Amino acid sequence: MGKATGFLEYKRVKPKKRSPEERIKDWNEIRISRDPDVIKTQGARCMNCGVPFCHGGVLLNGMASGCPLHNLIPEWNELIFKGQWEDAYKRLTRTSPFPEFTSRVCPAPCEGACTEGYIMEPVTINSLEYEIIERAFAEGWVKPRKGKATGKRIAIVGSGPAGLSAAYYLNAVGHDVTVYERSDRVGGLMMYGIPNMKLEKQIVERRFALLKESGIQFVLNTEVGKDISAQELVDQYDAVVLCAGATKARGLNVEGKDLKGVHFAVDFLKANTKSLLDSKLQDGNFISAKGKNVIIIGGGDTGTDCVATSIRHGCESVYQFEIMPEPPAERKEESNPWPEWPKKLNVDYGQEEAISLYGKDPRNYLISTKKIVGNENGEVSEVHTVEINWVKSPSGRMVPQEVPGTEKIWKADLVLLAMGFLGPEDTIANELKLDRDPQSNVKAEYEVFKTNLDKVFTAGDMRRGQSLIVWALQEGKLSAREVDKYLMGKSVIK
Structure with missing residues (x-):
């Protein structure tokens, strides 16, 4: 613990990102480093909680609670507050091989289990990890490792x-x-x-x-x-x-699933990145969303990535369909108690960009796709949906039930399946x-x-x-x- 009263004195400051209006114009990383004084005070927010649940790395109710790598988070938070950055790097890499990856794409189950998050906002663990590893690369502390040869x-x-x-x-x-x-x-x-x-x-x-x-x-x-x-x-x-x-991507077993313009999200994302790296998208070897009405079936990180990628292509519109209900704004303690991963509404970077561009969140909840319709050329043109409710079946399982009269037709030129693997x-x-x-x-x-x-x-x-x-x-x-x-x-x- 860097400062005994730090968690009372300093508020959580979220990671700093470029504005949506700026970043949708390019493919560069959206996160930027924060002011050193802010980093220090964010490290000071880590409290002497006695049992640091952020270390946990266990499954609670099917979800990760705490860091599966068992990162020694309070220790490097304290070292950041004290300005001992190289020691913080050494402490971080005792457990984590590649912090530059996790600090960018991990959803931070450590923060979901942070003791401070029980009654306040959790420590910004993920962004502090980012600052440590980027400082380490800048200072030349990250070296190749090789042990004495075993012959194996x-x-x-x-x-x-x-x-x-x-x-x-x-x-x-x-x-x-x-x-x-x-x-x-x-x-x-x-x-x-x-x-x-x-x-x-x-x-x-x-x-x-x-x-x-x-x-x-x-x-x-x-x-x-x-x-x-x-x-x-x-x-x-x-x-x-x-x-x-x-x-092995999960498909959608509905009429029209094989029409032109229906793709797995992973194929859409892979082709885009490869073309970007090979030719800055000049070779045309990718699935373009430019000028198209895009429907993304499925949520999660992959769905968000499809939203952001479609926006950068210059899509006409983009919507996400999620079959589950909209999460609550805050954790529901009776059904989702700390230190479980908090099931609450998160507006990720792709949704932020869509809201900035179109004025509304692209996500639509409790929506089930009934069929996909094409034109005379076999190209997707419409997605037909119905709203659903989740009800308990006689066996006790929760199953979707269609709501009569809620059928809707959505214009679509590109349908991306982001339903996992x-x-x-x-x-x-x-x-x-x-x-x-x-x-x-x-x-x-x-x-x-x-x-x-x-x-x-x-x-x-x-x-x-x-x-x-x-x-x-x-x-x-x-x-x-x-x-x-x-x-x-x-x-x-x-």
Whole structure:
């Protein structure tokens, strides 16, 4: 605790962002650094709460409560207040391999569990993490890590957060690590699934350069199970860690789902970022929303990213459909008590931009899509919806019930499906005959990460299903520990 009365003296100051009117004109990152005095006082707001629930990293009611990486948050908050920035960086990276990623795209379950947030506004943990890691890069404190060579060779499939985390820790203890990535750039969904304005790709490339300098080998444009068999990796390496993600997108089973102009959100976002990086969108190899009426089916971060991307293309209009009710403005203690993740209305950057441009929030709640209608050329032209209520079925489950007379037709030229992911693709799991769980994820016990096949481990979304980046980083770290134990009999990875 930096200052005993800091939480009483200073109010929460949100992260500083460029104005919506400015940022929708480009693809640059929307966040900017804050005044040093503000950073100091925000660190001082961390109170001596006795039991820092922000460390937690547990699941409560199916959602993360506290940091899954178990970041030592009060400690680096105090160091920020005292101006000991390098010590704050060292403390942060004792538990977190890549704070530059989590500080930008993690929804901050640490803040949801902050003790101060029980009766006041929580500490701005996420933005303080951002300030620490950016100061560390600016000052040259971030160095490549490589341990004494063990002679053991490990293959990692996938260069998303779980794969990079596993590679980072295994390389740091001296193993020879090779990462296989099917795309032409490293990062998985961090590279192509998250828009540039939320995570500039030079940030990913900056870390990639450090990992290469530390000795990690990267094999790009190589799809395991297609360009090289998964069995070859098992035969050639001392261990294999599968971190290929949960990339099988959830579809919409309604009439018209195959019309031209209906796309998975992830395909829309991937193509846009690749074209932006390859040619600044000059090659035309992306799905454009320019001049179009855009309907996004699904909420969450992906839906928000689609809103923001469509606006930057110059769409005519953009709406989001969410089948769930609108969250309350504040946490409901009776059904969503602290320190659970607070289920309350959040106006994210994409909605902020839509409100600035169109004068209203693009989200529409309790809406179910009945069918998608096309024109004579097979192109989407309308989306037909109905309002719903959630009611309890005879079995006790909550099910949607249509509200008579609420049918509506929406003009649409582009429909984006942002309804999450079903699980990992089947190629590798089928080839290696890996056990799967009921959700089709590769089966491996948490904190063990070993599959039913000797030498083969799995971590991240491929094991747990679609989840937060911070869980992927933690699973990458812990799977590295288990691989290290498997090869060496013990591990110093914590």
